[in-house]
Amino acid sequence: MSDTRQPFHPPSGFPWPDGKKFAASLTFDVDAEAGALAFDATFHRRMSLMTHQSYGPSVAVPKLLAMLEHHDIRATFFVPGYTADLYPDMVRAIVAGGHEVAHHGWMHEKTTSLTDAQEAEMLDRGLESLDRVGVRPVGYRAPWWEYNYRTTDMLLERGFAYDSSLLDGDVPYRFTSGDGVARDLVEIPVDWALDDWEQFAFYPEWTGSGLIESPRKALQMWSDEASVAATAGNCFVLTNHPFISGRPTRLSALSELVDHITSLDGVWFATLQQIAEHTANTLSDIRIHHRIPDPGPQPGQGGDGHPLGHLHDNL
Numbered sequence: 001m002s003d004t005r006q007p008f009h010p011p012s013g014f015p016w017p018d019g020k021k022f023a024a025s026l027t028f029d030v031d032a033e034a035g036a037l038a039f040d041a042t043f044h045r046r047m048s049l050m051t052h053q054s055y056g057p058s059v060a061v062p063k064l065l066a067m068l069e070h071h072d073i074r075a076t077f078f079v080p081g082y083t084a085d086l087y088p089d090m091v092r093a094i095v096a097g098g099h100e101v102a103h104h105g106w107m108h109e110k111t112t113s114l115t116d117a118q119e120a121e122m123l124d125r126g127l128e129s130l131d132r133v134g135v136r137p138v139g140y141r142a143p144w145w146e147y148n149y150r151t152t153d154m155l156l157e158r159g160f161a162y163d164s165s166l167l168d169g170d171v172p173y174r175f176t177s178g179d180g181v182a183r184d185l186v187e188i189p190v191d192w193a194l195d196d197w198e199q200f201a202f203y204p205e206w207t208g209s210g211l212i213e214s215p216r217k218a219l220q221m222w223s224d225e226a227s228v229a230a231t232a233g234n235c236f237v238l239t240n241h242p243f244i245s246g247r248p249t250r251l252s253a254l255s256e257l258v259d260h261i262t263s264l265d266g267v268w269f270a271t272l273q274q275i276a277e278h279t280a281n282t283l284s285d286i287r288i289h290h291r292i293p294d295p296g297p298q299p300g301q302g303g304d305g306h307p308l309g310h311l312h313d314n315l
């Protein structure tokens, strides 16, 4: 019988660097206008909505960079190509601050509705836009975290080292698409509970439920997540969007969260690139992500009422 007087900690054996017990990474998806325009291209006519999105690169990112500098930590910024084209000086400022810039599509595309050729074009246009500001990314995060089974090989062909869009881990792992593929990627998993969109995002006739949570509540929630990551030896990856979390009270709460994480024993504050390099150099096991077989027609689903009918057949 186990000793119930001791708190439960799940088994963990991830080999973090010497002296470190868990990893923490702040990531910022600079969706800006692209995040809204991918949803509906006619939104470019809605000036107020466009300013809601441009608040991110124009107002929030400089404040976020100052906050990160204050705490002397480096973060990872996922920048769609369209955002880089509109705000090249912002990308340069992120790089000048010592932070990582990584790939996040070109127009924050809905990847589940793209053909193979369209997804390849998205990746290449994103790379070209980042190249114009001197960035060669090693990391990718699918827009809306919608990574396709085919994406792995596309990323390997383009020299990427890691992805951060999948949701099947508490710690990073190495993976590939199937037998016979010599190279592999590192996955640094994410979690919707660690995304500011679910807490705060709202814009009429575009996104959100209308409920905007208190930053106090999000701070408590994310602090608890970090505390458990520390005791479990996990990888804490927070996803924020500058147009959302750069607002004053949320930025203040985010700074408090960094104080909390910094106080935890054995923290390794790192960029995703650093975590990916460590994982690739340390782990030997490589997972294979097989496609889930099509289950075919199911009882009670008449006609063409497939539950995933909105997804494209090309996946």
Ligand SMILES: [Zn+2]
Pocket (backbone or CB within 6 Å): 029, 030, 031, 035, 104, 108, 143, 144
């Ligand atoms: Zn995004």
